Amino acid sequence: xxxxxxxxxxxxxxxxxxxxxxxxxxxxxxxxxxxxxxxxxxxxxxxxxxxxxxxxxxxxxxxxxxxxxxxxxxxxxxxxxxxxxxxxxxxxxxxxxxxxxxxxxxxxxxxxxxxx
Amino acid sequence: xxxxxxxxxxxxxxxxxxxxxxxxxxxxxxxxxxxxxxxxxxxxxxxxxxxxxxxxxxxxxxxxxxxxxxxxxxxxxxxxxxxxxxxxxxxxxxxxxxxxxxxxxxxxxxxxxxxxx
Numbered sequence: 255x256x257x258x259x260x261x262x263x264x265x266x267x268x269x270x271x272x273x274x275x276x277x278x279x280x281x282x283x284x285x286x287x288x289x290x291x292x293x294x295x296x297x298x299x300x301x302x303x304x305x306x307x308x309x310x311x312x313x314x315x316x317x318x319x320x321x322x323x324x325x326x327x328x329x330x331x332x333x334x335x336x337x338x339x340x341x342x343x344x345x346x347x348x349x350x351x352x353x354x355x356x357x358x359x360x361x362x363x364x365x366x367x368x369x370x
Numbered sequence: 371x372x373x374x375x376x377x378x379x380x381x382x383x384x385x386x387x388x389x390x391x392x393x394x395x396x397x398x399x400x401x402x403x404x405x406x407x408x409x410x411x412x413x414x415x416x417x418x419x420x421x422x423x424x425x426x427x428x429x430x431x432x433x434x435x436x437x438x439x440x441x442x443x444x445x446x447x448x449x450x451x452x453x454x455x456x457x458x459x460x461x462x463x464x465x466x467x468x469x470x471x472x473x474x475x476x477x478x479x480x481x482x483x484x485x486x487x
Contacts, residue, residue: 297480
């Protein structure tokens with residue numbers, strides 16, 4: 255069984271400020287972890303993913319996330335927020351094996367707003 | 371360009387009619403496709419998993435006779451919402467997994483907004 259908890263359904267930051275979106279996971283087997291971004295009325299775009307290589311993962315648009323097994327966390331950060339970062343962000347988990355286990359379990363999402 | 375497409379991007383239909391949504395993988399053969407639905411301001415909920423040439427596996431609580439899934443080829447899966455009702459109004463998103471440039475990857479389609487009047 256696997257699950258994802260995103261702490262904070264809404265995060266608001268000022269432009270240029272640090273972005274921190276929290277994600278904690280629960281998985282009975284070693285997981286793969288993902289962060290996706292969704293702009294209004296659009297599908298999901300992969301920001302980054304952890305697949306058991308380096309624990310600090312760098313993604314697109316200046317985002318990065320660190321896998322911390324001891325804390326079962328995979329928080330998403332960006333040093334300086336841009337207005338264009340305003341979107342919904344989803345953390346997701348799946349078992350680290352292929353085939354039908356590509357089935358992702360998503361968190362409830364965190365809406366990021368960026369204030370000028 | 372997009373590697374997974376969906377058609378239509380939005381559709382409005384009358385209650386009681388059926389609506390078909392297509393999901394295509396454009397640059398790779400998708401061994402598995404997934405269908406999700408997303409209610410406003412909520413997360414994605416997996417509806418079913420489909421493998422080419424076999425019956426779809428539905429998640430608990432999803433009516434397989436209402437949401438018909440056909441994965442007839444390695445590049446196309448369809449979701450048909452039969453006898454649609456207003457409560458079926460939602461954003462439907464597909465994803466496809468396959469091997470692209472030697473790497474197993476999963477891509478999401480852009481979604482289809484269904485509104486049932």
